[in-house]
Amino acid sequence: MAQQQIAIEHSAKARNKANELHSERINSKTWYGKHWIRDNKREALYRRDNGCCVYCGISFEKTKRQGIPMTLDHVHPRELGGSNQIDNLVTACLVCNCAKQHRGLRGFLKYLRSIGVGTTGIARRVRRQLSKSIVVHSAGGRKTKLKPISGKVIRIKMRN
Ligand SMILES: [Zn+2]
Numbered sequence: 001m002a003q004q005q006i007a008i009e010h011s012a013k014a015r016n017k018a019n020e021l022h023s024e025r026i027n028s029k030t031w032y033g034k035h036w037i038r039d040n041k042r043e044a045l046y047r048r049d050n051g052c053c054v055y056c057g058i059s060f061e062k063t064k065r066q067g068i069p070m071t072l073d074h075v076h077p078r079e080l081g082g083s084n085q086i087d088n089l090v091t092a093c094l095v096c097n098c099a100k101q102h103r104g105l106r107g108f109l110k111y112l113r114s115i116g117v118g119t120t121g122i123a124r125r126v127r128r129q130l131s132k133s134i135v136v137h138s139a140g141g142r143k144t145k146l147k148p149i150s151g152k153v154i155r156i157k158m159r160n
Pocket of ligand 1: 055056057058092093094096
């Protein structure tokens with residue numbers, strides 16, 4: 001994946017605001033917390049996206065250094081009926097996730113352009129990542145491939 005950095009503001013102020021919003025959401029005990037998806041599936045999605053935010057390209061290592069959590073974003077928002085399936089979930093740093101709010105992809109890109117942020121390649125990258133399979137590692141070393149095909153997610157058991 002291209003490591004193209006777009007100019008979403010990752011300043012201390014933006015980070016604090018994002019962290020504040022995030023803990024509010026987690027405290028409100030809605031689906032926003034960490035437990036709406038299993039850790040092994042979450043990790044498989046992070047692997048699919050090479051550990052980089054699909055929106056700004058920031059890497060896991062960099063978010064760690066900057067104190068920004070990496071999250072999963074519902075491309076089509078949950079509030080608007082978006083699913084928890086892998087073909088609706090992308091790796092997103094908390095700053096981008098919070099900036100996106102309850103917007104769909106098109107709305108988010110439009111918003112970014114309105115604040116002067118270039119969005120070239122983002123939509124294509126998001127669609128490309130969403131079309132990829134993931135491999136989920138279960139306890140006991142079992143692996144299951146989840147493959148998105150025309151609106152469904154197919155489960156394929158894998159040999160070790
Ligand atoms: Zn980001």
